[in-house]
Amino acid sequence: MIRAEDVFVVFYPNTPLERVALRGVSLTIQDGEIISLVGNNGSGRSTLLRFFAAHVSASVGRLWVDKTDISCQTISERSLVFASVFYDENIGTAGNLTVLENLAIAGLHHQSRSVLAPAVSKEVRKSLLQQLRDIDFMNMEVLADEKTANISKPHRQVLAMMIAVIKGAKILLVDEHSTGLDKESAGALLRTTEKIVRSNNMTAIMAVGDLKFSIEASDRVVLLSHGKVVSDLKGEEKKKFKIDDIFATSACDFSVSRHPQLPIPC
Amino acid sequence: MLYHIVNVFSLALAFTLVGLNVYISTRILNVTDLTCDASVALGGCSYGALILGGINPMVAIFIAALLGMCAGFITSSFVSYIKIEPVLASIISLSALQTLIVRLSSFGDSIVERGIFRKTILSPAAGNAVLAIIVTLILCIFVFRILNSEYGLGMRVYGNGKIISESLGINTNRILLIGLGIGNALSAVAGALMTQLTCHFSPGMGSGSLVFGLAAVIIGEKILPPKNILAAIVGCLIGSLIYKIIVEVACLGGTQDLGSEYNNIIMAIVLVLLIALIQNNEKGGTES
Numbered sequence: 409m410i411r412a413e414d415v416f417v418v419f420y421p422n423t424p425l426e427r428v429a430l431r432g433v434s435l436t437i438q439d440g441e442i443i444s445l446v447g448n449n450g451s452g453r454s455t456l457l458r459f460f461a462a463h464v465s466a467s468v469g470r471l472w473v474d475k476t477d478i479s480c481q482t483i484s485e486r487s488l489v490f491a492s493v494f495y496d497e498n499i500g501t502a503g504n505l506t507v508l509e510n511l512a513i514a515g516l517h518h519q520s521r522s523v524l525a526p527a528v529s530k531e532v533r534k535s536l537l538q539q540l541r542d543i544d545f546m547n548m549e550v551l552a553d554e555k556t557a558n559i560s561k562p563h564r565q566v567l568a569m570m571i572a573v574i575k576g577a578k579i580l581l582v583d584e585h586s587t588g589l590d591k592e593s594a595g596a597l598l599r600t601t602e603k604i605v606r607s608n609n610m611t612a613i614m615a616v617g618d619l620k621f622s623i624e625a626s627d628r629v630v631l632l633s634h635g636k637v638v639s640d641l642k643g644e645e646k647k648k649f650k651i652d653d654i655f656a657t658s659a660c661d662f663s664v665s666r667h668p669q670l671p672i673p674c
Numbered sequence: 675m676l677y678h679i680v681n682v683f684s685l686a687l688a689f690t691l692v693g694l695n696v697y698i699s700t701r702i703l704n705v706t707d708l709t710c711d712a713s714v715a716l717g718g719c720s721y722g723a724l725i726l727g728g729i730n731p732m733v734a735i736f737i738a739a740l741l742g743m744c745a746g747f748i749t750s751s752f753v754s755y756i757k758i759e760p761v762l763a764s765i766i767s768l769s770a771l772q773t774l775i776v777r778l779s780s781f782g783d784s785i786v787e788r789g790i791f792r793k794t795i796l797s798p799a800a801g802n803a804v805l806a807i808i809v810t811l812i813l814c815i816f817v818f819r820i821l822n823s824e825y826g827l828g829m830r831v832y833g834n835g836k837i838i839s840e841s842l843g844i845n846t847n848r849i850l851l852i853g854l855g856i857g858n859a860l861s862a863v864a865g866a867l868m869t870q871l872t873c874h875f876s877p878g879m880g881s882g883s884l885v886f887g888l889a890a891v892i893i894g895e896k897i898l899p900p901k902n903i904l905a906a907i908v909g910c911l912i913g914s915l916i917y918k919i920i921v922e923v924a925c926l927g928g929t930q931d932l933g934s935e936y937n938n939i940i941m942a943i944v945l946v947l948l949i950a951l952i953q954n955n956e957k958g959g960t961e962s
Contacts, residue, residue, distance in 0.1 A: 463837060487841040502834040502842070505827070513827045518843035521824035575843070 410437040410460075410579065410611070415469030417455050417635075429455040430466070431635040437613065439578070442605060444622045445615040446654050447632035453615040456632070457581045460613065461492045463499075473579075488518060491572030493565055493601075495584040500568025503557030507548075507567055510556055511536045517575035543570060545600050546593075562586075562593045569604050580605055582614040594618060598625070619651050680799045681871055684806035686918035688867035691810060692883050693890030693910040694817050695857035695864075701891065701906070702821065703853045704833035708764040709749045710861045710887060712771040713742040715880030717862025719778035722875035725785045735809065735866045742862020745771055746854035754847035775877045786873045802871050809867060813860060814907050820856065821903045829853050861887075882938045889945045890914035896952050920944055 417430040430452045437443055445453045458464045460471070462483045470479045473489050493500045501510055512528045513521075528536075540549040545566045551559050556567065565585045572580055582601060586594040598618060602625045605612040616622045623629055629646050631639045631654060641649050692710060699707035717738040724734035745767060752763035820826050831839050832849045839846050861883070869875040893916050894900075894909025924940050 461841070483837060483840040484843060484845075487843060492841065498835060499837050499841075502831045502838050504830055504833050509827055509830075513824075513831060513842055516824055516827075516843075521828050523820060523823050523825045525824050527822055527824055527827045571842070 409439060409472075409474055411435070411472040412456075412460075413470045413472075415456070415459060415471070416467045417452075417459055417464055417469075418467045419464075421467060429635055430459065430469075433469075433632075433635065433637055435630065435637060435640075437611060439611055440609055441628055442602070442612045442626040443614065444626035444629045445613060445632060446619060446622070446629060448654065451632040452635040453632055454583050455635075457492070457494075457583045457613060457615060460486075460579075460581055461490050462486045463492075487575070487577065489577060490579050490581055491568070491575065491577035492581045492583070493568045493572070493585045494581075495587055497561060497564040497568065500571065501556050501564050503555070505556055506553050507540070507556055507559065507563075508533060508536050508552050510567055510571060511539070511574055514571040514574040539570065539574075543600070543604075546596065560593075562589055562597045565597055566600055569601065573604060573608050573610075578610055580610050580612040580614075582612060582616060584615060584617055587617045595621070598622075619654070623649060623651070677799045680803050682918060682922050683915070684799075684803045684871050685868065686915045687806045687810045687911075688864045688871065689883070689886050689918065690890065690911045690914040691813055691860040691864040691867075692887035693894070693914050694814070694887075694907065695861045696884070696887035697891050697906060697910055698817070698821075698829075698853055698857040698860075700888075701900075702830055702833055703850065705753070705760040705850070705854075706764070707746075707749060707760060707854055707857065708884060709745050709768055709771075709854070709858055711880040711882075711884050712768040712775065713745045713858040713861035713880070714865035714868070714883040715775045715877060716745055716771055716778075717742050717865030718869040718875045718879045719775050719865075719877065720862075721866035722783075722785055722869045723778045723781040725869075726782050731870070735863060738862045738866040739859040742865075743855040743859040745862070746856070746858030747851060749858075750847075750850045750854040754850055772877065775880075779875060779877045783876055784874050785869065805870065806867050809863060810911075813863065814911065817856070817860070818903055818907055826903075882941055885938075885941055885945055886914075886917065889917040889941075889948065892945075892949060892952065893917055917944070917948075920948075 412433060412435045415430050415433045416428070419425070419427045419429060433452070433456060445456065447453050455464060459466055462481060466479070470477060472478065478486060478489070491500070502513070505513070508528050512532055515532070537549060537552055540552055543566060546563065548563055548566060551563060556564060569580065585601070586597045589597065598616065598621050601612070604610070614622060614626065623646070627642065629641045629649055630637055692714060695710050695713070699705055720741050721734050721738045724737060725731060729737075748767040749764045752758045752766060753760050758766070821829065828844045829849055829852070831842055831844055832846060832853070836846055839849070864883070865880060868879060890910050890913040892913065894906070894911070894913030897912055897916070898905050898909035900906035900909060921941050921944055924944055925937050
């Protein structure tokens with residue numbers, strides 16, 4: 409279970425450029441849930457996801473996973489629980505390494521890496537190739553020895569999700585990972601995302617461009633507006649939710665609004 | 675003449691190590707580390723001073739390597755812990771180390787009298803060549819083993835950015851420390867070999883070595899596309915030999931007419947011409 413409590417994220421605080429991206433978001437997410445974050449551009453979806461992964465730090469607010477307070481943990485520590493698959497594929501995969509090397513280093517996550525052992529031993533190679541075959545995504549296995557920077561975006565995003573599975577992260581953060589792809593690839597990528605999350609009993613928090621798919625595939629829809637949660641729908645209520653409801657919330661609000669000066673968590 | 679050729683060949687081998695330093699810092703870790711000029715001079719001067727003090731040459735090379743490693747540690751701790759930009763951090767440590775280098779070179783400037791191969795059956799040139807070949811090959815194999823290990827995988831991830839490195843559970847500060855430490859130790863060994871080969875050392879001996887290392891890497895990458903680590907290291911070796919030969923031929927005329935102080939400008943011009951030649955012949959997609 410993840411619990412975010414009263415999260416404020418302010419960029420450039422106390423300057424003329426001040427921008428409040430999240431204004432008191434509280435959210436409780438059960439294990440195994442797929443959550444669809446929806447909202448207009450500028451509503452704070454990406455910021456919320458980046459806050460979970462510790463890419464941005466909150467001015468105020470706490471974050472718990474199960475019973476542990478992880479508010480003050482760094483990217484490295486949070487990566488044990490969270491894995492990010494973002495629009496920028498360089499956040500989820502290492503471009504300089506081959507596909508297999510990426511998977512191999514994910515297997516050594518937070519373990520001591522030996523100076524003597526070869527990077528990808530024969531047995532590891534065999535099992536990783538099998539995993540690439542099992543994922544069954546656009547002939548991924550033939551790219552095993554390609555440099556990751558040279559393979560296409562959907563492959564890189566699937567690789568990022570495989571890294572998440574191998575390193576044992578239980579919560580997948582997805583932010584516009586299929587944006588910019590053609591319809592077929594985007595569809596295949598979204599279906600694979602759902603398959604990976606469901607088959608590994610992961611929790612997923614997604615903000616994806618394909619709203620129809622996103623709402624259908626998810627268990628719960630959370631609508632954000634101006635950095636606040638405006639509606640949180642499950643089950644029957646979710647079925648009634650229409651995409652037009654998102655656009656009914658007004659577009660970006662750039663007005664500077666001060667928030668109460670609360671103690672900084674870290 | 676033969677003596678000269680053997681010596682040039684040995685020097686080129688020694689400079690392969692500087693090439694490997696540049697390869698580790700720019701291609702693997704993706705940081706601009708300029709400390710290498712100082713490390714070469716530090717290694718060379720400390721080796722010279724130690725030999726004059728009567729220390730065993732192998733021990734002296736080892737101590738020079740340790741000093742070079744410390745130089746790398748200084749730069750990387752500036753970057754990791756004080757958050758100084760790599761270029762600035764290396765310039766700061768480079769100029770600070772200059773004091774140490776000048777102090778070391780005050781012990782003398784020539785080890786001709788104590789040349790370690792004076793009294794053996796090998797001629798000095800052959801002895802030096804054997805030493806250069808052995809040390810360079812051992813260190814090349816060492817770098818190859820490190821970069822191809824699980825640990826090296828972590829080092830290679832570092833070059834892709836901080837977020838991905840940390841989310842793969844890599845201690846970025848330690849990786850930079852070890853990476854720049856190993857790199858500058860290699861440069862220091864190159865400096866020590868340089869002192870051994872030329873029998874002279876001075877505070878200015880490191881200047882231009884960064885250019886040399888960069889040239890070795892660039893030429894190596896063109897001749898042998900770096901598909902894997904082995905290709906990159908062999909490419910570095912070949913690049914270093916080729917560049918040394920070109921520079922030597924270019925300087926041969928220059929030194930007679932102009933004097934040896936023109937060597938650095940000749941080296942730079944040769945490098946720019948080579949890069950111009952390489953860039954203009956590039957076809958097809960280029961990687962960013």
